[in-house]
Protein backbone atom coordinates (compact mmCIF):
# COMPACT_ATOMS: atom_id res chain seq x y z
CA UNK A 1 0.00 0.00 0.00
CA UNK A 2 1.53 3.37 -0.93
CA UNK A 3 0.39 6.96 -0.74
CA UNK A 4 -1.27 6.77 -4.16
CA UNK A 5 -3.83 4.26 -2.86
CA UNK A 6 -5.45 5.48 0.33
CA UNK A 7 -6.79 2.63 2.50
CA UNK A 8 -10.20 4.34 2.72
CA UNK A 9 -12.75 5.89 0.41
CA UNK A 10 -14.88 9.01 0.84
CA UNK A 11 -18.41 8.75 2.21
CA UNK A 12 -19.13 12.33 3.23
CA UNK A 13 -17.80 15.50 1.67
CA UNK A 14 -17.63 19.10 2.81
CA UNK A 15 -17.22 22.08 0.46
CA UNK A 16 -14.04 24.14 0.75
CA UNK A 17 -14.60 27.90 1.17
CA UNK A 18 -13.56 29.90 -1.89
CA UNK A 19 -12.15 33.41 -1.35
CA UNK A 20 -10.47 36.09 -3.43
CA UNK A 21 -7.13 37.70 -2.68
CA UNK A 22 -9.01 40.91 -1.70
CA UNK A 23 -11.15 39.02 0.82
CA UNK A 24 -8.04 37.41 2.26
CA UNK A 25 -6.08 40.65 2.48
CA UNK A 26 -9.00 42.29 4.31
CA UNK A 27 -9.27 39.25 6.62
CA UNK A 28 -5.59 39.53 7.48
CA UNK A 29 -5.86 43.22 8.30
CA UNK A 30 -8.90 42.60 10.45
CA UNK A 31 -7.17 39.73 12.21
CA UNK A 32 -4.15 41.84 13.14
CA UNK A 33 -2.02 39.66 10.87
CA UNK A 34 -2.61 36.65 13.06
CA UNK A 35 -3.97 33.53 11.34
CA UNK A 36 -5.45 32.26 14.63
CA UNK A 37 -7.83 35.23 14.39
CA UNK A 38 -8.96 34.53 10.82
CA UNK A 39 -12.43 32.94 10.65
CA UNK A 40 -12.37 29.39 9.24
CA UNK A 41 -14.93 30.24 6.54
CA UNK A 42 -12.22 32.39 4.97
CA UNK A 43 -9.72 29.54 4.86
CA UNK A 44 -9.52 27.21 1.86
CA UNK A 45 -7.06 24.54 2.93
CA UNK A 46 -6.52 24.50 6.66
CA UNK A 47 -3.12 23.19 7.67
CA UNK A 48 -2.99 25.20 10.90
CA UNK A 49 -2.98 22.01 12.91
CA UNK A 50 -3.54 18.27 12.78
CA UNK A 51 -5.23 18.54 16.17
CA UNK A 52 -8.91 17.64 16.30
CA UNK A 53 -9.23 18.35 12.59
CA UNK A 54 -9.20 14.79 11.23
CA UNK A 55 -12.06 12.89 9.60
CA UNK A 56 -13.64 10.19 11.74
CA UNK A 57 -14.28 6.78 10.25
CA UNK A 58 -17.68 5.18 9.74
CA UNK A 59 -16.82 2.84 12.62
CA UNK A 60 -16.06 5.77 14.93
CA UNK A 61 -19.37 7.45 14.09
CA UNK A 62 -21.21 4.18 14.56
CA UNK A 63 -19.67 3.58 17.98
CA UNK A 64 -20.26 7.21 18.92
CA UNK A 65 -23.94 6.66 18.16
CA UNK A 66 -24.07 3.60 20.41
CA UNK A 67 -22.42 5.47 23.25
CA UNK A 68 -23.54 5.30 26.84
CA UNK A 69 -23.97 8.78 28.30
CA UNK A 70 -24.27 7.70 31.95
CA UNK A 71 -22.60 10.18 34.29
CA UNK A 72 -20.71 7.48 36.19
CA UNK A 73 -19.36 4.12 35.07
CA UNK A 74 -20.64 4.37 31.50
CA UNK A 75 -19.93 1.46 29.17
CA UNK A 76 -18.28 3.99 26.88
CA UNK A 77 -15.73 4.64 29.63
CA UNK A 78 -15.16 0.91 30.06
CA UNK A 79 -14.39 0.55 26.35
CA UNK A 80 -12.13 3.59 26.49
CA UNK A 81 -10.29 2.34 29.56
CA UNK A 82 -9.89 -1.15 28.12
CA UNK A 83 -8.36 0.24 24.92
CA UNK A 84 -6.00 2.64 26.69
CA UNK A 85 -4.87 -0.13 29.06
CA UNK A 86 -4.31 -2.54 26.17
CA UNK A 87 -2.23 -0.03 24.18
CA UNK A 88 -0.23 1.54 27.01
CA UNK A 89 -0.09 -1.31 29.51
CA UNK A 90 -0.91 1.28 32.19
CA UNK A 91 -3.69 0.34 34.59
CA UNK A 92 -4.80 3.76 35.82
CA UNK A 93 -6.67 5.77 33.18
CA UNK A 94 -8.21 9.21 33.52
CA UNK A 95 -10.04 10.74 30.56
CA UNK A 96 -9.64 14.50 30.09
CA UNK A 97 -11.19 16.90 27.60
CA UNK A 98 -7.89 17.44 25.75
CA UNK A 99 -4.15 17.02 26.19
CA UNK A 100 -3.44 20.24 28.04
CA UNK A 101 -6.07 19.44 30.69
CA UNK A 102 -4.07 16.32 31.52
CA UNK A 103 -0.91 18.44 31.68
CA UNK A 104 -2.54 20.89 34.06
CA UNK A 105 -3.87 18.15 36.34
CA UNK A 106 -0.63 16.16 36.51
CA UNK A 107 1.56 19.22 36.99
CA UNK A 108 -0.74 20.61 39.69
CA UNK A 109 -0.05 17.46 41.70
CA UNK A 110 3.59 16.63 40.97
CA UNK A 111 5.28 19.94 40.06
CA UNK A 112 6.36 22.61 42.55
CA UNK A 113 7.72 26.14 42.32
CA UNK A 114 11.41 26.10 41.30
CA UNK A 115 11.31 22.62 39.74
CA UNK A 116 13.12 21.76 36.53
CA UNK A 117 11.66 19.50 33.82
CA UNK A 118 14.01 18.17 31.13
CA UNK A 119 12.42 17.15 27.83
CA UNK A 120 13.43 16.39 24.27
CA UNK A 121 11.01 19.22 23.43
CA UNK A 122 8.03 20.27 25.49
CA UNK A 123 5.06 21.43 23.38
CA UNK A 124 4.01 25.05 23.93
CA UNK A 125 1.00 24.29 26.17
CA UNK A 126 3.12 21.84 28.15
CA UNK A 127 5.73 24.52 28.69
CA UNK A 128 3.05 27.06 29.61
CA UNK A 129 1.43 24.68 32.11
CA UNK A 130 4.82 23.99 33.73
CA UNK A 131 5.67 27.69 33.88
CA UNK A 132 2.31 28.38 35.48
CA UNK A 133 3.45 26.09 38.30
CA UNK A 134 6.66 28.10 38.66
CA UNK A 135 8.79 25.37 37.08
CA UNK A 136 11.32 25.66 34.28
CA UNK A 137 11.53 23.45 31.21
CA UNK A 138 14.81 22.58 29.62
CA UNK A 139 14.61 21.27 26.06
CA UNK A 140 17.54 19.00 25.25
CA UNK A 141 16.88 17.57 21.79
CA UNK A 142 19.47 15.40 20.11
CA UNK A 143 22.26 17.53 18.54
CA UNK A 144 21.32 16.23 15.06
CA UNK A 145 18.04 18.18 15.32
CA UNK A 146 19.92 21.48 15.23
CA UNK A 147 20.60 21.20 11.51
CA UNK A 148 17.20 21.20 9.78
CA UNK A 149 18.66 19.67 6.64
CA UNK A 150 20.75 16.89 8.23
CA UNK A 151 19.21 13.57 7.17
CA UNK A 152 19.43 11.99 10.66
CA UNK A 153 16.59 9.48 11.13
CA UNK A 154 15.79 10.14 14.83
CA UNK A 155 15.95 13.86 15.40
CA UNK A 156 13.25 13.48 18.06
CA UNK A 157 15.65 11.71 20.43
CA UNK A 158 16.59 13.33 23.72
CA UNK A 159 20.25 14.26 24.16
CA UNK A 160 21.35 11.55 26.59
CA UNK A 161 24.63 13.20 27.53
CA UNK A 162 22.88 16.40 28.51
CA UNK A 163 20.19 14.46 30.34
CA UNK A 164 22.78 12.55 32.33
CA UNK A 165 24.58 15.77 33.21
CA UNK A 166 21.38 17.54 34.29
CA UNK A 167 20.18 14.63 36.39
CA UNK A 168 23.59 14.42 38.05
CA UNK A 169 24.22 18.12 38.68
CA UNK A 170 20.87 19.92 38.91
CA UNK A 171 20.33 21.84 42.10
CA UNK A 172 16.62 22.15 41.32
CA UNK A 173 14.20 19.35 42.10
CA UNK A 174 13.28 17.34 38.98
CA UNK A 175 9.74 15.97 39.33
CA UNK A 176 9.76 14.18 35.97
CA UNK A 177 11.47 13.85 32.62
CA UNK A 178 9.10 14.22 29.68
CA UNK A 179 9.68 12.55 26.31
CA UNK A 180 7.43 13.84 23.54
CA UNK A 181 6.70 11.32 20.77
CA UNK A 182 6.87 12.40 18.06
CA UNK A 183 8.75 15.62 18.72
CA UNK A 184 6.18 18.05 17.33
CA UNK A 185 8.18 21.18 18.02
CA UNK A 186 11.29 19.74 16.40
CA UNK A 187 9.48 18.84 13.17
CA UNK A 188 7.32 15.83 14.05
CA UNK A 189 10.51 13.81 14.28
CA UNK A 190 10.49 10.31 15.73
CA UNK A 191 12.10 9.08 18.92
CA UNK A 192 13.96 5.79 18.69
CA UNK A 193 13.05 3.07 21.19
CA UNK A 194 16.72 2.60 22.18
CA UNK A 195 16.89 6.30 23.09
CA UNK A 196 13.88 5.92 25.38
CA UNK A 197 15.45 2.78 26.88
CA UNK A 198 18.59 4.76 27.73
CA UNK A 199 16.64 7.77 29.04
CA UNK A 200 14.52 5.48 31.22
CA UNK A 201 17.67 3.85 32.60
CA UNK A 202 19.09 7.26 33.57
CA UNK A 203 15.81 8.31 35.16
CA UNK A 204 15.69 5.10 37.15
CA UNK A 205 19.28 5.54 38.37
CA UNK A 206 18.30 8.95 39.74
CA UNK A 207 14.89 7.89 41.02
CA UNK A 208 13.05 10.30 38.72
CA UNK A 209 9.79 9.35 36.97
CA UNK A 210 9.73 9.36 33.19
CA UNK A 211 6.57 10.38 31.38
CA UNK A 212 5.64 10.21 27.72
CA UNK A 213 3.72 12.90 25.87
CA UNK A 214 2.07 10.40 23.55
CA UNK A 215 0.04 12.74 21.30
CA UNK A 216 1.52 11.12 18.17
CA UNK A 217 2.57 7.74 19.54
CA UNK A 218 1.24 5.82 16.51
CA UNK A 219 3.01 8.02 13.96
CA UNK A 220 6.16 7.61 16.02
CA UNK A 221 5.76 3.83 15.83
CA UNK A 222 5.20 4.04 12.06
CA UNK A 223 8.36 6.09 11.56
CA UNK A 224 10.36 3.79 13.83
CA UNK A 225 9.19 0.84 11.75
CA UNK A 226 10.48 2.57 8.62
CA UNK A 227 13.77 3.81 10.03
CA UNK A 228 14.96 1.63 12.89
CA UNK A 229 16.69 -1.57 11.77
CA UNK A 230 16.24 -2.99 15.28
CA UNK A 231 12.46 -2.67 14.98
CA UNK A 232 12.07 -4.37 11.63
CA UNK A 233 9.27 -6.92 11.42
CA UNK A 234 7.46 -5.62 14.50
CA UNK A 235 3.98 -4.14 14.49
CA UNK A 236 3.31 -0.45 15.24
CA UNK A 237 1.43 -1.61 18.34
CA UNK A 238 4.47 -3.53 19.62
CA UNK A 239 6.77 -0.58 19.01
CA UNK A 240 4.40 1.82 20.75
CA UNK A 241 4.06 -0.58 23.66
CA UNK A 242 7.80 -0.90 24.09
CA UNK A 243 7.99 2.85 24.66
CA UNK A 244 5.00 2.95 27.02
CA UNK A 245 6.45 0.04 28.99
CA UNK A 246 9.47 2.17 29.86
CA UNK A 247 7.43 5.04 31.29
CA UNK A 248 5.73 5.75 34.59
CA UNK A 249 2.94 7.70 32.97
CA UNK A 250 1.61 9.10 29.72
CA UNK A 251 -0.15 12.30 28.72
CA UNK A 252 -2.20 12.03 25.56
CA UNK A 253 -4.03 14.46 23.35
CA UNK A 254 -6.52 12.21 21.55
CA UNK A 255 -7.06 15.02 19.01
CA UNK A 256 -4.00 13.62 17.25
CA UNK A 257 -3.50 9.84 17.22
CA UNK A 258 -6.81 9.31 19.02
CA UNK A 259 -8.30 10.22 15.61
CA UNK A 260 -11.01 12.21 17.39
CA UNK A 261 -12.10 15.83 17.33
CA UNK A 262 -11.70 16.23 21.08
CA UNK A 263 -10.35 14.30 24.05
CA UNK A 264 -7.30 13.12 25.90
CA UNK A 265 -6.16 10.98 28.79
CA UNK A 266 -3.66 10.55 31.55
CA UNK A 267 -2.47 6.97 32.00
CA UNK A 268 -0.15 5.83 34.77
CA UNK A 269 0.91 2.92 36.91
CA UNK A 270 0.75 4.35 40.44
CA UNK A 271 -2.64 3.94 42.11
CA UNK A 272 -1.57 6.37 44.82
CA UNK A 273 -0.82 9.13 42.32
CA UNK A 274 -4.00 8.30 40.41
CA UNK A 275 -6.05 8.99 43.56
CA UNK A 276 -4.47 12.44 43.87
CA UNK A 277 -5.02 13.21 40.19
CA UNK A 278 -8.60 11.97 40.44
CA UNK A 279 -9.34 14.54 43.11
CA UNK A 280 -8.19 17.41 40.87
CA UNK A 281 -9.98 15.89 37.87
CA UNK A 282 -13.31 15.71 39.69
CA UNK A 283 -12.96 19.28 40.96
CA UNK A 284 -11.96 20.82 37.62
CA UNK A 285 -12.63 18.51 34.68
CA UNK A 286 -15.43 16.08 35.45
CA UNK A 287 -16.05 12.73 37.11
CA UNK A 288 -13.26 10.18 36.60
CA UNK A 289 -15.26 8.13 34.10
CA UNK A 290 -15.79 10.99 31.65
CA UNK A 291 -13.29 13.77 32.41
CA UNK A 292 -15.04 16.53 30.49
CA UNK A 293 -15.98 14.32 27.54
CA UNK A 294 -19.29 12.93 26.34
CA UNK A 295 -19.71 9.15 26.16
CA UNK A 296 -19.72 9.47 22.38
CA UNK A 297 -16.25 11.05 22.48
CA UNK A 298 -14.92 8.20 24.63
CA UNK A 299 -16.24 5.66 22.11
CA UNK A 300 -14.90 7.56 19.12
CA UNK A 301 -11.47 7.64 20.78
CA UNK A 302 -11.52 3.97 21.78
CA UNK A 303 -12.05 3.10 18.11
CA UNK A 304 -9.71 5.81 16.82
CA UNK A 305 -6.73 4.70 18.94
CA UNK A 306 -6.94 1.27 17.29
CA UNK A 307 -7.31 2.75 13.81
CA UNK A 308 -4.23 4.93 14.30
CA UNK A 309 -2.13 1.81 14.81
CA UNK A 310 -3.35 0.15 11.61
CA UNK A 311 -0.28 -0.43 9.41
CA UNK A 312 -2.16 0.45 6.18
CA UNK A 313 -3.39 3.71 7.65
CA UNK A 314 0.09 4.63 8.92
CA UNK A 315 1.69 3.87 5.55
CA UNK A 316 -0.77 6.21 3.86
CA UNK A 317 -0.46 8.89 6.52
CA UNK A 318 3.33 8.97 6.50
CA UNK A 319 3.29 8.70 2.70
CA UNK A 320 1.18 11.87 2.43
CA UNK A 321 3.65 13.83 4.53
CA UNK A 322 6.51 12.43 2.46
CA UNK A 323 4.74 13.37 -0.77
CA UNK A 324 4.30 17.00 0.24
CA UNK A 325 7.90 17.11 1.48
CA UNK A 326 9.20 15.71 -1.83
CA UNK A 327 7.10 18.15 -3.89
CA UNK A 328 8.40 21.14 -1.95
CA UNK A 329 11.99 19.96 -2.01
CA UNK A 330 11.75 19.48 -5.78
CA UNK A 331 10.69 23.15 -6.04
CA UNK A 332 13.81 24.22 -4.13
CA UNK A 333 11.96 24.98 -0.90
CA UNK A 334 14.11 24.02 2.10
CA UNK A 335 12.26 21.71 4.50
CA UNK A 336 13.20 20.00 7.74
CA UNK A 337 14.62 16.68 6.58
CA UNK A 338 13.74 13.89 6.82
CA UNK A 339 9.97 14.51 6.93
CA UNK A 340 8.22 13.79 10.22
CA UNK A 341 4.88 12.16 10.91
CA UNK A 342 2.19 14.81 10.87
CA UNK A 343 3.51 17.87 9.08
CA UNK A 344 6.05 19.33 6.75
CA UNK A 345 8.20 22.05 8.31
CA UNK A 346 9.51 24.62 5.85
CA UNK A 347 12.77 26.29 6.84
CA UNK A 348 11.45 29.84 6.59
CA UNK A 349 14.67 31.26 8.02
CA UNK A 350 16.58 29.83 5.05
CA UNK A 351 13.91 30.87 2.52
CA UNK A 352 13.66 34.45 3.85
CA UNK A 353 17.20 35.27 5.01
CA UNK A 354 16.48 38.99 4.74
CA UNK A 355 14.00 38.83 7.67
CA UNK A 356 15.67 38.62 11.10
CA UNK A 357 14.30 36.18 13.70
CA UNK A 358 12.71 38.97 15.75
CA UNK A 359 10.72 39.99 12.66
CA UNK A 360 9.32 36.46 12.41
CA UNK A 361 10.19 34.98 8.99
CA UNK A 362 8.03 31.88 9.63
CA UNK A 363 5.05 34.07 10.40
CA UNK A 364 5.67 36.21 7.34
CA UNK A 365 5.68 33.11 5.13
CA UNK A 366 2.48 31.80 6.75
CA UNK A 367 0.72 35.11 6.05
CA UNK A 368 1.90 35.17 2.45
CA UNK A 369 0.73 31.58 1.87
CA UNK A 370 -2.71 32.55 3.10
CA UNK A 371 -2.73 35.71 0.97
CA UNK A 372 -1.58 33.78 -2.09
CA UNK A 373 -3.81 30.73 -1.95
CA UNK A 374 -6.10 30.71 1.10
CA UNK A 375 -3.93 28.13 2.85
CA UNK A 376 -3.59 28.44 6.61
CA UNK A 377 -0.43 27.25 8.35
CA UNK A 378 1.48 28.11 11.47
CA UNK A 379 4.80 29.61 12.50
CA UNK A 380 7.00 27.49 14.77
CA UNK A 381 9.77 29.88 15.69
CA UNK A 382 10.56 33.05 17.59
CA UNK A 383 6.95 34.28 17.69
CA UNK A 384 5.82 31.01 19.28
CA UNK A 385 8.75 30.37 21.60
CA UNK A 386 10.15 33.66 22.75
CA UNK A 387 7.24 35.18 24.67
CA UNK A 388 7.78 33.17 27.89
CA UNK A 389 10.19 33.32 30.80
CA UNK A 390 13.89 33.15 29.93
CA UNK A 391 13.19 32.60 26.24
CA UNK A 392 15.69 30.51 24.36
CA UNK A 393 15.85 31.47 20.69
CA UNK A 394 14.79 28.45 18.61
CA UNK A 395 17.41 26.73 16.46
CA UNK A 396 15.37 27.48 13.34
CA UNK A 397 12.50 29.60 12.09
CA UNK A 398 9.93 27.20 10.68
CA UNK A 399 6.56 27.20 8.97
CA UNK A 400 4.47 24.16 9.81
CA UNK A 401 2.11 22.63 7.25
CA UNK A 402 0.20 20.20 9.48
CA UNK A 403 -1.89 17.58 7.70
CA UNK A 404 -5.26 16.77 9.25
CA UNK A 405 -5.80 12.99 9.29
CA UNK A 406 -7.78 11.48 6.37
CA UNK A 407 -9.00 14.91 5.18
CA UNK A 408 -7.08 16.09 2.12
CA UNK A 409 -6.13 14.31 -1.09
CA UNK A 410 -2.85 14.37 -2.94
CA UNK A 411 -4.29 17.03 -5.29
CA UNK A 412 -4.78 19.38 -2.32
CA UNK A 413 -1.18 18.85 -1.30
CA UNK A 414 0.00 19.57 -4.84
CA UNK A 415 -1.97 22.84 -4.75
CA UNK A 416 -0.15 23.77 -1.54
CA UNK A 417 3.25 22.97 -3.02
CA UNK A 418 2.52 25.00 -6.16
CA UNK A 419 1.52 28.04 -4.09
CA UNK A 420 4.74 27.89 -2.07
CA UNK A 421 6.66 27.48 -5.32
CA UNK A 422 5.20 30.77 -6.59
CA UNK A 423 6.05 32.53 -3.32
CA UNK A 424 9.62 31.28 -3.48
CA UNK A 425 10.10 33.29 -6.69
CA UNK A 426 9.42 36.55 -4.83
CA UNK A 427 10.54 35.57 -1.34
CA UNK A 428 12.82 38.60 -1.04
CA UNK A 429 9.81 40.95 -1.26
CA UNK A 430 8.12 39.57 1.86
CA UNK A 431 8.02 41.94 4.87
CA UNK A 432 8.83 41.18 8.48
CA UNK A 433 6.25 41.72 11.26
CA UNK A 434 6.23 43.57 14.56
CA UNK A 435 4.00 42.80 17.55
CA UNK A 436 1.57 45.56 18.46
CA UNK A 437 -0.32 43.71 21.21
CA UNK A 438 0.16 40.40 23.00
CA UNK A 439 2.76 38.93 25.35
CA UNK A 440 3.58 35.80 27.36
CA UNK A 441 4.35 32.24 26.31
CA UNK A 442 1.07 31.90 24.38
CA UNK A 443 1.25 35.29 22.63
CA UNK A 444 1.17 33.69 19.17
CA UNK A 445 -2.48 32.75 19.66
CA UNK A 446 -3.70 36.25 20.40
CA UNK A 447 -1.09 38.80 19.28
CA UNK A 448 -1.84 41.59 16.83
CA UNK A 449 0.97 42.48 14.47
CA UNK A 450 1.80 44.80 11.62
CA UNK A 451 4.10 44.42 8.63
CA UNK A 452 7.43 46.21 8.62
CA UNK A 453 9.47 46.38 5.42
CA UNK A 454 12.45 44.05 5.80
Ligand code: F0G
Pocket residue numbers: 048049050051098099100101123125126180184213215253254255263264
Ligand atom coordinates in the same frame (compact mmCIF):
# COMPACT_ATOMS: atom_id res chain seq x y z
N1 F0G B 1 1.48 17.68 23.37
C1 F0G B 1 1.81 17.79 22.07
C2 F0G B 1 3.04 17.13 21.56
C3 F0G B 1 0.99 18.53 21.21
O1 F0G B 1 1.34 18.64 19.92
C4 F0G B 1 -0.17 19.13 21.72
C5 F0G B 1 -1.05 19.91 20.86
C6 F0G B 1 -0.48 18.98 23.07
C7 F0G B 1 0.38 18.24 23.87
C8 F0G B 1 -1.69 19.59 23.70
O2 F0G B 1 -2.83 18.88 23.35
O3 F0G B 1 -4.23 20.49 22.06
O4 F0G B 1 -5.21 18.41 23.03
O5 F0G B 1 -4.56 20.28 24.49
N2 F0G B 1 -0.75 20.28 19.72
C9 F0G B 1 -1.58 20.95 18.76
C10 F0G B 1 -0.75 21.33 17.58
C11 F0G B 1 -2.42 22.04 19.29
O6 F0G B 1 -1.26 22.09 16.73
O7 F0G B 1 0.39 20.88 17.45
P1 F0G B 1 -4.28 19.56 23.22
